[in-house]
Amino acid sequence: MHSTFRTLFPLFVSCFVLLLANGLINVLLPVRMGLDGAGIDTIGMVLSLYFVGMLLGALLSINLIKRAGHIRVFAGCVALGAISILICSLYSDPILWGTMRVVTGFCNACAFTAMESWLSSSSTKETRGKTLAVYNAVWLGGLFGGQFFMNLASPQDTTLFVIAGILLCVAVIPLVLSRHPGPVIEEVSAMSLRALYKISPLGVVSCLVSGVIYSASFNLLPVFAGEFNIIDFELSLYVGTAIFGAFILQFPVGYLSDRYDRRTVLFIILIISALVDLTIPAFAAAGNLLGVFSATAITCGIIACTYPLSMSEAFDKLRQNQMVAAMGGMIFAFAMGGIIGPYAASLVMDTLGSIFLFYFLALSQLLLAGFVVYRMTVRQALPIAEQESFVMQGAEAFSAIDLDPRTEFIAPKQPLSAEEEATISIAESDPAAAVKMTQAIAKHDPTMGVDIVGAVATTENMNVLRLHEVMKETIPDQIQELTRVLIIAQPQQAHGLMLQLATWYPEHVVQMALDIGRKLPELRSEMVRVVDKAVPDSVIKVEEYFVKIATEELEAMRPADRKNDVEVNYCSS
Incomplete structure (x- = not known):
């Protein structure tokens, strides 16, 4: 780290x-x-x-x-x-x-x-x-x-x-x-707002409104401050206090949202923020700067929490493989709110006075709180233990999608080495020459040879079974890793590759089947068939292991993924 x-x-x-x-x-x-x-x-x-x-x-x-x-x-x-x-x-x-x-x-x-x-x-x-x-x-x-x-x-x-x-x-x-x-x-392609709204109406609306109130508050605070002669160092301290509130309040709000119904938490903090907004004009009129600063820190802190709460609410309803695409839609909703917020609030302030910035924020939050109540009446809450975790996020840090620990982790692709690029280029036109080049590299460096085998196996004209056989003669000590790499590169060849392994090294078949079944769940039934054919005495052991890890995966699965998995299995049965 x-x-x-x-x-x-x-x-x-x-x-x-x-x-x-x-x-x-x-x-x-x-x-x-x-x-x-x-x-x-x-x-x-x-x-x-x-x-x-x-x-x-x-x-x-x-x-x-x-x-x-x-x-x-x-x-x-x-x-x-x-x-x-x-x-x-x-x-x-x-x-x-x-x-x-x-x-x-x-x-x-x-x-x-x-x-x-x-x-x-x-x-x-x-x-x-x-x-x-x-x-x-x-x-x-x-x-x-x-x-x-x-x-x-x-x-x-x-x-x-x-x-x-x-x-x-x-x-x-x-x-x-x-x-x-x-x-x-x-x-990353974004999920459309229409599709996202069907899955999580509250998540989309909350994200849109959070863009409105976030952009309006943090952009127009200096305008409000100037109306009440909060200038120079006091202005820096005032805006800095709002940003500090945005940072510090994410800790208690995140704690509460992970331990209680998230929609209830969102409703309560919106009401609190709206009430606090209504006190700021009174504090400003009385010249009570401590009250203005404190109340602004609270309301801006809550406003900054609305965006990550919106994300968490939407994630509660999404399958994990939908999250990254959905975040693109949420970003669009927040940005649209950001475009609307400062101008809409400024029109209100220009017509009714700068003091009405906080009345605008309060009304916006109350309207969102009303929508939260409506959604609570039409959709049952998730059990607390099945809610997604709250993750602190800067509201304008739009693109930190893959950093979010709730999204599915996909290891970044590493650039190919010069040897891999050269071998792949040869394999596309002359597979036999590429196999010979791979052999030569593997003799000098077995680890690099295995990496190149995985790379060339993905080329269109490569005979994977023949490659497996040739490399087994070249680096027999790496046979398990070779087989694993080739199956990952060409899953449709898994049956033939496993049977070859069973012919050469039957003692490795069971462990390899377990490893492949753990890494590629879609090949578990194929692995059972191979073991039944090659090592029939061990097939019950393999089946029991796969049932065990499938049960553990189902229990650990997110609610939306579990529901989808059940629906898929039901439709296919």
């Missing part, structure tokens, strides 16, 4: 500095627009456009990374983000700033995708949960610290814009100087 984090340290440093810059920009822009006399509705529109860019970046970032690589995409997008904030320092024009916010949102989405896919590929099944926790801490720590750069200069001159640009440029340095190669990235 320590070696993993040492390898990822440059990436975490780059992430922290990038979020420092974003923390500064998120406060600087609405404050500067207010000083320049922009209307609240204009400020809200400009801030909403950031999420338009985020959505575009989430859709296009994978293709960019495939084309240019992680480091180039990260460096190019962060540099473009620096250019956009520096352009904002030259001209105070809402149309220009809105365009630059789209650019910034796009660049951030691409940079985050590059970082998060890199983190995912560097993590194992055991470490990805801890990696996600560190990433979230770095994320929130950077946003928190960025607020305090506001005190280095007046927002009316260009100094703070230059500082933000410098921070963005500095963020590039640790990553581009890292010796760690970029990982292989695979595209």
